[in-house]
Amino acid sequence: MSERITVDQFDQLYETFERTAWRWETQPAYHEPSEAEPFRRWRAGEPDDLEWLTGWLETLRAAHAAGRQFQRVRVHHDPLTVYQRWGLDVITANVAAGEDIRVLPIGKARELGVPGEDFCLFDDRSVALMFFGNEGMSGAELITEAAEVARYRQWSQSAWQHAIPFYQYRDNYFMRST
Numbered sequence: 001m002s003e004r005i006t007v008d009q010f011d012q013l014y015e016t017f018e019r020t021a022w023r024w025e026t027q028p029a030y031h032e033p034s035e036a037e038p039f040r041r042w043r044a045g046e047p048d049d050l051e052w053l054t055g056w057l058e059t060l061r062a063a064h065a066a067g068r069q070f071q072r073v074r075v076h077h078d079p080l081t082v083y084q085r086w087g088l089d090v091i092t093a094n095v096a097a098g099e100d101i102r103v104l105p106i107g108k109a110r111e112l113g114v115p116g117e118d119f120c121l122f123d124d125r126s127v128a129l130m131f132f133g134n135e136g137m138s139g140a141e142l143i144t145e146a147a148e149v150a151r152y153r154q155w156s157q158s159a160w161q162h163a164i165p166f167y168q169y170r171d172n173y174f175m176r177s178t
Contacts, residue, residue: 002141002145005142007140013122020068020071020124021068021069021122022121026118031136032137033136034052035052038050038053053090053093061097064097064099072094072100073156073159073163077106088170091166101166102164103164103166108162109159120140
């Protein structure tokens with residue numbers, strides 16, 4: 001069973017999950033309006049105070065303090081897109097706030113057969129397939145049918161097992177390729 005949900009309804013899933021929120025990120029760039037100015041400043045070499053990210057970082061810290069886990073695997077292209085390079089700078093704040101983030105090279109993701117579309121797995125009970133347009137996320141399809149959720153759970157476990165922890169990736173893989 002599935003239903004189409006709005007971005008606001010999707011955001012509520014991050015507030016209401018009980019144990020784990022696991023995200024699979026595949027886009028070479030996201031066109032979120034809230035990121036446009038920080039991304040522009042980064043490309044211009046200007047400092048970023050991360051003020052635009054404050055709400056999300058507070059959500060991460062509160063969840064972490066309550067024993068709820070945020071995990072994410074980001075697929076990285078070869079070579080990295082400019083957006084992905086920016087993401088490596090920004091993501092340190094997410095990790096410091098309690099999010100466990102790993103990176104999986106695109107070739108390995110394809111080898112594992114993990115879907116090429118973004119999704120989130122909430123408490124191993126529901127999956128939100130995320131839809132994007134030129135203005136960022138446009139909605140999601142929420143799946144609760146057990147067999148479908150189990151397929152996504154298998155993909156998430158495979159991706160997580162093969163992904164490289166963020167700091168290990170940044171320090172040992174990314175830094176060598178720049």
